[in-house]
Amino acid sequence: MPHANATALSINLNKIALIRNSREGNFPDVCEHAQRCIDLGADGITVHPRPDQRHIRAEDVRQLAKLVSPQVEFNVEGNPFAPALGSYPGFMALVAETLPAQCTLVPDSDAQLTSDHGFDLRSSATALKPIIAELKQQGMRVSLFMDPDPDQIKRAADIGADRIELYTGPFAAAHKAQAPELAQLLTRFAEAAHAAAELGLGVNAGHDLNLHNLATFRDAVTPLLEVSIGHAFTVDCIAMGMPAAMAAYLERCR
Ligand SMILES: CC(=O)[C@@H](O)[C@H](O)COP(=O)(O)O
Numbered sequence: 591m592p593h594a595n596a597t598a599l600s601i602n603l604n605k606i607a608l609i610r611n612s613r614e615g616n617f618p619d620v621c622e623h624a625q626r627c628i629d630l631g632a633d634g635i636t637v638h639p640r641p642d643q644r645h646i647r648a649e650d651v652r653q654l655a656k657l658v659s660p661q662v663e664f665n666v667e668g669n670p671f672a673p674a675l676g677s678y679p680g681f682m683a684l685v686a687e688t689l690p691a692q693c694t695l696v697p698d699s700d701a702q703l704t705s706d707h708g709f710d711l712r713s714s715a716t717a718l719k720p721i722i723a724e725l726k727q728q729g730m731r732v733s734l735f736m737d738p739d740p741d742q743i744k745r746a747a748d749i750g751a752d753r754i755e756l757y758t759g760p761f762a763a764a765h766k767a768q769a770p771e772l773a774q775l776l777t778r779f780a781e782a783a784h785a786a787a788e789l790g791l792g793v794n795a796g797h798d799l800n801l802h803n804l805a806t807f808r809d810a811v812t813p814l815l816e817v818s819i820g821h822a823f824t825v826d827c828i829a830m831g832m833p834a835a836m837a838a839y840l841e842r843c844r
């Protein structure tokens with residue numbers, strides 16, 4: 591586990607499942623890949639099952655739940671209102687069955703290419719509050735996928751969330767472009783993290799984080815308990831080899 595001021599690194603396996611799904615069979619084996627990540631020092635494993643099961647399938651979540659915990663934390667992300675579809679039993683049914691250490695609730699749909707915004711709790715707080723209570727009652731930590739908006743973050747605290755996950759897509763885009771607004775955007779994220787900590791919320795972050803932008807984000811945004819990284823990590827494993835990629839990401843998290 592990381593030391594006090596470190597940031598836990600949770601590896602997202604969505605893209606391993608995407609490669610697996612492009613052929614019949616079970617190669618690459620998502621569970622074998624998860625074990626390699628754990629053996630190389632990952633602090634957690636993250637997956638994001640969706641009703642269309644475009645990558646992570648419900649059975650992956652079941653098998654990973656048996657493998658990952660209690661070696662490292664298992665984080666399952668998804669839309670809690672996502673309905674059952676075919677062999678996908680629905681998000682709430684799947685996490686009730688597998689009991690991950692953390693659920694990260696994300697307001698996305700199968701119509702989206704990827705997650706691209708945080709919750710608007712002005713409209714969804716009432717529906718989310720009992721969902722959060724139910725997940726916590728089952729022993730799961732609940733994190734809400736949020737934009738860096740202090741008003742929205744206060745609403746997250748008000749409805750019982752344990753943590754927020756700051757959606758870092760806009761930061762990553764601004765960093766890649768070295769946009770003039772990057773410094774101002776980082777300040778927004780830093781203020782959002784500070785506001786969350788003041789409210790007793792843990793702060794996670796994720797989406798499009800990579801070896802080029804992670805240190806910049808961590809230097810500006812504290813406290814930062816966890817980052818979940820998958821897309822860039824998978825590509826870096828191809829380019830650098832998995833041991834070197836893992837070491838590089840862990841170095842930026844310590
Ligand atoms: C919530 C988030 O930003 C990511 O964790 C999400 O898993 C991305 O989903 P895809 O891997 O399907 O793009």
Ligand SMILES: NCC(=O)COP(=O)(O)O
Nearest residue numbers: 796797798818819820821
């Ligand atoms: N919550 C973010 C995550 O799990 C992975 O996002 P990405 O690194 O695949 O963009």
